[in-house]
Amino acid sequence: xxxxxxIGAGITKFGEHWKKSxxxxxxxxxxxxxxxAGVDHIDSMYVxxxxxxxxxxxxHLGAFLADYLGQSSIPAVRVESACxxxxxxxxxxxxxxxxxxxxIVLVGGVEKMTDAEDVTFALATAAEQEYEVFHGIxxxxxxxxxxxxxxxxxxxxxxxxxxVAVKNHxxxxxxxxxxxxxxxxxxxxxxxxxVADPLRLMDxxxxxxxxxCVILCPLELAKKYTDTPVKIIGSGMATDTIALHSRKDITSxxxxxxxxxxxxxxxxxxxxxIDLAEVHDCFTIAxxxxxxxxxxxxxxxxxILVEKxxxxxxxxxxxxxxxxxxxKGHPVGATGVAQAVxxxxxxxxxxxxxxxxxxxxxxxxxxxxxxxxSVVHIMEVA
Amino acid sequence: xxxxxxxxxxxxxxxxxxxxxxxxxxxxxxxxxxxxLLYEKTVPNLDEDTITIAVESAKNALKRAGINPxxxxxxxxxxxxxxxxxxxxxxxxxxxxxxxxxxxxxxxxFACKAGTEAMFVAYSQVKAGVCKYALxxxxxxxxxxxxxxxxxxxxxxxxxxxxxxDKIVAEVIETYSFSTDxxxxxxxxxxxxxxxxxRFTGEQAYFRHIISAGKEIMKRAGLTAKDIxxxxxxxxxxxxxxxxxxxxxxxxxxxxxGWIVPWMxxxxxxxxxxxxxxxxxxxxxxxxxxxVSFGSGAGSDAFIFRVTERIEEVRDLAPKVRDMLDGKKIYxxxxxxxxxxxxxxx
Amino acid sequence: xxVPKYWREIPQRYRLEAGKCKKCGYIAFPPRHICPECKSxxxxxxxxxxxxxxxxxxxxxxxxxxxSFQAPYPVAIIELDGGGRxxxxxxxxxxxxxxIGARVRIVLRKIQEEGKDGIICYGYxxxxxx
Numbered sequence: 097x098x099x100x101x102x103i104g105a106g107i108t109k110f111g112e113h114w115k116k117s118x119x120x121x122x123x124x125x126x127x128x129x130x131x132x133a134g135v136d137h138i139d140s141m142y143v144x145x146x147x148x149x150x151x152x153x154x155x156h157l158g159a160f161l162a163d164y165l166g167q168s169s170i171p172a173v174r175v176e177s178a179c180x181x182x183x184x185x186x187x188x189x190x191x192x193x194x195x196x197x198x199x200i201v202l203v204g205g206v207e208k209m210t211d212a213e214d215v216t217f218a219l220a221t222a223a224e225q226e227y228e229v230f231h232g233i234x235x236x237x238x239x240x241x242x243x244x245x246x247x248x249x250x251x252x253x254x255x256x257x258x259x260v261a262v263k264n265h266x267x268x269x270x271x272x273x274x275x276x277x278x279x280x281x282x283x284x285x286x287x288x289x290x291v292a293d294p295l296r297l298m299d300x301x302x303x304x305x306x307x308x309c310v311i312l313c314p315l316e317l318a319k320k321y322t323d324t325p326v327k328i329i330g331s332g333m334a335t336d337t338i339a340l341h342s343r344k345d346i347t348s349x350x351x352x353x354x355x356x357x358x359x360x361x362x363x364x365x366x367x368x369x370i371d372l373a374e375v376h377d378c379f380t381i382a383x384x385x386x387x388x389x390x391x392x393x394x395x396x397x398x399x400i401l402v403e404k405x406x407x408x409x410x411x412x413x414x415x416x417x418x419x420x421x422x423x424k425g426h427p428v429g430a431t432g433v434a435q436a437v438x439x440x441x442x443x444x445x446x447x448x449x450x451x452x453x454x455x456x457x458x459x460x461x462x463x464x465x466x467x468x469x470s471v472v473h474i475m476e477v478a
Numbered sequence: 479x480x481x482x483x484x485x486x487x488x489x490x491x492x493x494x495x496x497x498x499x500x501x502x503x504x505x506x507x508x509x510x511x512x513x514x515l516l517y518e519k520t521v522p523n524l525d526e527d528t529i530t531i532a533v534e535s536a537k538n539a540l541k542r543a544g545i546n547p548x549x550x551x552x553x554x555x556x557x558x559x560x561x562x563x564x565x566x567x568x569x570x571x572x573x574x575x576x577x578x579x580x581x582x583x584x585x586x587x588f589a590c591k592a593g594t595e596a597m598f599v600a601y602s603q604v605k606a607g608v609c610k611y612a613l614x615x616x617x618x619x620x621x622x623x624x625x626x627x628x629x630x631x632x633x634x635x636x637x638x639x640x641x642x643x644d645k646i647v648a649e650v651i652e653t654y655s656f657s658t659d660x661x662x663x664x665x666x667x668x669x670x671x672x673x674x675x676x677r678f679t680g681e682q683a684y685f686r687h688i689i690s691a692g693k694e695i696m697k698r699a700g701l702t703a704k705d706i707x708x709x710x711x712x713x714x715x716x717x718x719x720x721x722x723x724x725x726x727x728x729x730x731x732x733x734x735x736g737w738i739v740p741w742m743x744x745x746x747x748x749x750x751x752x753x754x755x756x757x758x759x760x761x762x763x764x765x766x767x768x769x770v771s772f773g774s775g776a777g778s779d780a781f782i783f784r785v786t787e788r789i790e791e792v793r794d795l796a797p798k799v800r801d802m803l804d805g806k807k808i809y810x811x812x813x814x815x816x817x818x819x820x821x822x823x824x
Numbered sequence: 825x826x827v828p829k830y831w832r833e834i835p836q837r838y839r840l841e842a843g844k845c846k847k848c849g850y851i852a853f854p855p856r857h858i859c860p861e862c863k864s865x866x867x868x869x870x871x872x873x874x875x876x877x878x879x880x881x882x883x884x885x886x887x888x889x890x891x892s893f894q895a896p897y898p899v900a901i902i903e904l905d906g907g908g909r910x911x912x913x914x915x916x917x918x919x920x921x922x923x924i925g926a927r928v929r930i931v932l933r934k935i936q937e938e939g940k941d942g943i944i945c946y947g948y949x950x951x952x953x954x
Contacts (some may be wrong), residue, residue, distance in 0.1 A: 292886070
């Protein structure tokens with residue numbers, strides 16, 4: 097397998113884009129990435145999108161977006177793993193370059209959620225339809241089931257949970273692409289509306305429109321395009337049971353630890369070697385558990401990790417310097433690629449006010465549903 | 479011997495007090511309670527309906543019958559609040575209990591006597607040798623228009639009886655049915671609430687049919703009120719069954735075990751069947767029970783049962799009516815009641 | 825509500841019919857073709873117990889469309905006696921009464937209906953043991 101590098105990135109501001117359509121925000125981010133990389137052609141394209149069909153009644157996104165990008169004729173395909181669609185698209189692009197089949201691959205992620213008539217219904221398709229959704233459970237509900245069991249088992253407090261949102265809003269306030277750029281306090285979180293006990297509105301990532309793209313090429317060609325390419329040194333993916341009630345332990349996310357293990361193995365590194373990470377904080381409890389599954393802290397101590405500030409900018413292992421899904425926003429299919437864009441900017445030293453000093457190895461972790469899919473990528477300054 | 483081999487009931491846990499309804503409409507609670515002898519009634523939860531009530535009642539009946547559900551050859555459900563106008567209640571019940579597909583199913587309706595009607599036909603199926611066991615259920619989630627006197631009584635609940643040739647707990651000694659065309663209480667298609675003839679529903683409807691049926695069945699069985707231990711009558715309110723009892727020569731003690739309407743309300747097709755269930759909960763082997771239902775339109779089904787020894791073995795295998803009346807209860811205010819009964823137009 | 829999709833799962837919805845792996849005893853609810861534990865393809869049909877305990881629960885306060893008037897309602901992961909886990913609503917109980925570890929009994933209730941003219945979907949819910 098050849099070594100693969102990211103040579104350019106593009107991202108729209110995340111938020112409610114009433115005036116722009118799905119194809120417009122995708123093309124905006126794709127052109128930004130193409131110009132950033134300085135490539136004059138694309139060989140192949142992967143688009144991560146959870147459901148163009150349910151959000152905007154548009155499937156066939158590979159052909160559709162290649163067309164609007166002015167690249168009609170290139171092989172182009174939509175990749176889907178619910179909220180892990182973006183990370184999965186990145187993995188597909190990585191494999192195509194690594195295998196030698198293509199040289200310049202565009203990996204994009206996009207979601208246009210505000211066009212939908214029933215966002216909740218569309219998102220619920222990531223869970224088990226007949227045995228979870230049929231009974232009236234929602235996504236905040238599924239994560240609340242996880243949170244309640246976790247809090248009872250490990251003594252995590254409501255305040256520690258809130259700290260994840262507070263931290264991510266702090267980071268988001270430093271990110272010009274984030275949907276929310278205002279800081280919040282623990283009180284803000286604890287006073288927000290209850291959605292599914294114990295989770296409140298401020299524990300949940302928002303509904304967002306957005307798109308993000310990266311350009312991949314083999315490492316041996318990268319220097320042609322940029323002086324600061326970023327290598328993808330590891331890619332790992334894993335799945336778990338679709339229904340939360342089928343998991344052996346609902347306070348763990350096995351797909352996360354397994355996908356990370358596979359990525360660490362490919363990269364030949366350990367969790368201690370990671371300088372910063374972008375993880376899937378769809379709900380505050382998710383980030384707590386993910387930091388444990390990625391090996392940043394032992395099981396049950398995720399709350400203490402965030403409370404001590406170890407995952408804040410300036411801490412031992414900054415998590416979600418972009419603001420995470422909570423503050424940056426979560427246009428479902430775009431998230432996995434947006435995480436890669438953030439790590440790319442950080443490793444290139446372009447993260448501006450939220451720059452992690454001496455960032456050399458970064459990790460992205462993108463998750464689908466209630467943890468049924470997880471994709472981890474590890475990047476290193478080339 | 480042919481008779482009931484398993485019986486069971488189900489009452490929803492929600493309740494509303496007569497006081498609460500009276501206060502809502504500016505009526506005097508004390509005169510309502512004294513006049514109708516109704517204190518509180520059952521209210522179905524948002525997720526309950528005649529089908530779910532029928533299934534729970536039947537499960538309790540199966541516990542007492544101790545038979546394999548697949549041996550049941552007929553399933554009849556009587557109600558005036560079948561959830562669908564077209565699509566049977568009985569098929570859902572039979573499927574839920576594991577009785578399908580070798581079974582004859584029919585839904586019955588005849589105002590408040592649809593339950594005993596189902597019992598009548600179930601008994602007849604067994605008697606005719608069509609099937610070994612037949613299940614009859616009377617269940618309702620009845621409605622009373624806001625502000626109408628019916629609001630104090632229209633409640634939800636049901637009872638189920640499995641008729642068979644063996645494992646009998648109550649043998650059928652006699653049956654009789656008295657029917658005429660008497661339009662005392664009706665509901666037209668597409669109308670949400672029923673209408674009634676006020677005081678006409680008393681003498682010419684309820685009393686005429688119950689007393690005629692009661693007199694004739696006792697005559698055919700060669701029995702008087704003194705020979706029968708307990709009587710259960712349809713209970714639209716607390717007063718009517720007491721008057722019916724007196725007219726037929728029964729004293730109030732004889733109707734007491736089945737006289738549950740002051741705390742249950744009128745469960746329509748489940749009314750006298752649940753009264754029978756409550757009586758079976760306490761009756762001793764050898765004792766006789768007379769059941770006379772009433773359905774507007776109008777008609778009365780009458781049965782006389784003799785309780786057997788087996789009742790002592792199976793009585794405790796399922797919840798008793800008293801347990802359900804006195805167990806966990808959730809009282810609601812009028813607003814919640816209106817929401818639960820779909821009285822608020824959305 | 826897709827009628828065939830609802831109807832197909834009726835044995836599970838009404839009677840908790842599951843598959844038990846003949847080789848390793850794994851309980852599949854709903855039934856499956858292949859055992860995720862031992863990969864055997866031989867199952868026997870069983871019915872899950874109608875009694876169990878709450879593993880975790882939440883109170884849904886922002887419901888999906890078909891459940892608008894029911895909120896707030898408790899939903900729990902229930903482990904049934906003898907094996908099998910389900911996700912189901914706890915009914916006839918206020919949010920304060922529900923707790924992890926509580927014993928429950930399964931009952932048949934209306935789960936949802938699509939407006940006034942769609943089919944009524946029945947299925948399993950749980951009530952707290954008294």
